[in-house]
Amino acid sequence: MTDMASTALLSIRGLSKSFGALKATDDVTLDLRPGEIHALIGPNGAGKSTLIGQVAGWIRPDAGRIELMGRDVTRLPVHRRARMGLGRSFQVSSLALPISARRNVMLAVQARLGSSFRFLRPVRTDRRLRDEADAALARVGLSGRADAQAAELSHGERRQLEVACALALKPSILLLDEPMAGLGPEGSAELTRFLADLKREAAILLVEHDMDAVFALADRVTVLVQGRVLMTGTGAEVRADPAVREAYLGEDG
Ligand SMILES: Nc1ncnc2c1ncn2[C@@H]1O[C@H](COP(=O)(O)OP(=O)(O)OP(=O)(O)O)[C@@H](O)[C@H]1O
Ligand SMILES: [Mg+2]
Structure with missing residues (x-):
């Protein structure tokens, strides 16, 4: 076991998924550490929901490996992963x-x-x-x-x-795909406070377009663009990165 794999609750290595000719996720590697909120951001169509689906188990990866608490779950069905402590926000x-x-x-x-x-x-x-x-x-x-x-x-x-x-x-790990969507400023602020509190119980992989929430909550941020990881860093590092600004943050305000 490598040191990263042994300290991560969730370890994603080289995950890829194509839909026809489209690479929705392309060699994605990231870790979720205990006590961490790790935000996954990127433009529409970057592959964020596809990645969540691969981790939760309802989308089968073409390549790569997923470990939960050091155990290879890449081929386990959704309910087995759930029983191991992997939770997700339900679709409406x-x-x-x-x-x-x-x-x-x-x-x-x-x-x-x-x-x-x-x-x-x-x-x-x-x-x-x-x-x-x-x-x-x-x-x-x-x-x-x-x-x-x-x-x-x-x-x-x-x-x-x-x-x-x-x-x-x-769950000991929560996958949340755009939980702030449609909440309005007050609802988002309330959910932000709640998630900040919740992270003492569960590490959270958070897909979110609400940048105020992302930068308020995330210990680390991974930026996904066209299926590939552009960078992983702290909120400050990500905000300061010229490539990120160009690819995403500057996009439409
Ligand atoms: N089942 C599918 N069949 C074909 N193409 C798909 C399928 N699911 C997703 N895609 C495509 O894969 C790409 C990534 O989609 P995905 O939903 O993962 O993006 P996203 O980052 O979650 O975007 P958004 O921010 O809009 O939610 C998009 O181009 C999408 O059209
Ligand atoms: Mg999505």
């Missing part, structure tokens, strides 16, 4: 819309607990799921909306609910 479409916000989170808790349930009686099971779900909803600031149907939630509230569902899985 994965929320079960006709049921309450609380019930959505309860389903996520249930998914985590899995078969340990058979030792509990149904009423106690339900109580436990409910308490955990309410705690997760409180943490993301959605307590007041626990009984609302997911379909009644605003776009921003659904993003908060996705994070609550991810939290319910008690």
Whole structure:
């Protein structure tokens, strides 16, 4: 084991994925260290979501290797990676819309607990799921909306609910793909504070276009352009880099 691989929670080595002739990710190497928020930024189409999909396990890499806590998971399915502590913010479409916000989170808790349930009686099971779900909803600031149907939630509230569902899985690593999208300035500021606090429990790989949030939160930033890593550095290093400014930050303000 190399020293980098042994200290990283998540180690990504030479990951590539092509769609036809398009190289969506091209030899991407990066690490997520314990206690770190590592932001992944880059222009639209740079390959950020593709990389997240490869790490989570729903996109199969053409080449490269992914290790979770030193273990090769490159060929493991999504649920096995999740059980190893890899959480992700759910896509909106994965929320079960006709049921309450609380019930959505309860389903996520249930998914985590899995078969340990058979030792509990149904009423106690339900109580436990409910308490955990309410705690997760409180943490993301959605307590007041626990009984609302997911379909009644605003776009921003659904993003908060996705994070609550991810939290319910008690991950040690969180993959978040644009959690600030559609939140508005106040919602973004609130989620920023929450993520700063959350990083004591889980290392976070954060894809985000909101640069205020990125530079406020990230311990390190990796810039992806056309599938390739342009650089990895601190926020200050990335902001000062001429190639980054040209490729991305200067782009459209
Ligand atoms: N399933 C797919 N089939 C074909 N092309 C795809 C597929 N998924 C992504 N792509 C292409 O791969 C490239 C990278 O897409 P990706 O969604 O990873 O970018 P991104 O960095 O997440 O962009 P954004 O900031 O807009 O979310 C884009 O050119 C996209 O059109
Ligand atoms: Mg994307």
